[in-house]
Amino acid sequence: MKNTALTSTHIDLGAKMVPYAGYQMPVSYDGVNIEHETVRNGVGVFDVSHMGEFLIEGPKALELIQKVSSNDASKLTVGKAQYSYLPNEKGGIVDDLIVYRVKDETYLLVVNAANIEKDWNHISKYNTEVGAEMRNISDGFSLLAIQGPKAVEAMQSLTSVDLSKIKFYNFEVADFAGIEYVIISATGYTGSGGFEIYCKNSEVQQIWDKVFEAGADFGIKPIGLAARDTLRLEMGYCLYGNDINEDTSPLEAGLGWITKFTKEFVNSENLLKEKENGVKNKLVAFELDDRGIPRQGYDIVDNDGQAIGTVTSGTMSPSLNKGIGMGYVPADRSQVGTKINIQIRKKAVPATIVKLPFYKV
């Protein structure tokens, strides 16, 4: 089991620790509901240093990224990031990721912790023909997500950059909390705004401490992975391993918006055919009409009790105080407003397909 550079800090704070993607990670500190509420209305900090980071560099960097990823990285200028995924060769997804253009010929790929080795091997396989420089810097870098509507105001004293000027999915390489160069990125997985800070492991404790000092007047709190999941699910953001995986179609998952057929990439021909023929299933969002909590793996059933799909993510929404979830259903039954049922143990609980996000910030 690996630790992040902050593991002992979390334990000292009384966090409940769980193994996650090979790391010992904080799942909650004060309780998931209060942590969720803190991010929705104030500001909270996540240690998500388990995430993986690859640097792709050199004159061939863009060519490699264009080949292995679905979004169009040629649109990135220095200081911009984009959400993307790595398609596999059989219609599914190797991983989803964020691509940052750090310099003209330097890109940072941020991937899921559980997939670091798999992604590295996958990209390397395609790099044998391309020949870009690749570096896996995951073990040396930390990532803090400072999220919530008060993040900008609470963190402004820590940097010379005007944080309010960094637009969504843009970033600056700048000073922060006494460290000369970190990446301050206006990204996140909560829907409530804020930043992600990439720094070296040796720097993260100082940054963590200063972030809490600066945020004290704003009621800043540490936030665990449990609230990270409820926050992302209220937005309808996909979680790799739940909503998307090696066997799910990115088009069925609603990732068509980051699938750019203006270029050739891994499996793009087949994905284009799939798009033209129309997808069989769709990932939909639903709210329960009655009490209950949908969970990953529960059946989605029609009114005759026939299974028509499976729940991929589900939880009790702390903001809405009702059961919410996502799952795949046949495309012809995926329209917003469609009534479905979620099989929760012996009961088929009625639910309604809704538009995302579940919760409007």
Added chain:
Amino acid sequence: MNIPAELKYTKDHEWVKIEGDTATVGITDFAQGELGDIVYVEVETLDETLDKEEVFGTVEAVKTVSDLFLPLSGEIIEFNEALEDAPESVNSDPYGEGWMIKIKMSDASEVNGLMSAEDYKALIGA
């Protein structure tokens, strides 16, 4: 960790309070802490007579769902309906307002098979 000495316990992290032939059942302080914020307690076995270790309900936390196992054979004569509106009582007061059901025991000798507070403390390493 709060483990009241006068209660009995199970390996499934339930507590049992015996009064005559009635047993009141809830989950322990340790269990509520492990589950995290509890959002739903479902008991659909009211008035049913079940055997020891059968599932009498479920407790849903934000992250997980757990079955509730009957610690003693008998009829489920009462469900704490206050939990329908305030499931968080299980977190804040697991041995008081967070109680879950009352059982009319069918075999009082089964009480001897429950754990003492000392044994339970040893089980969870408290």
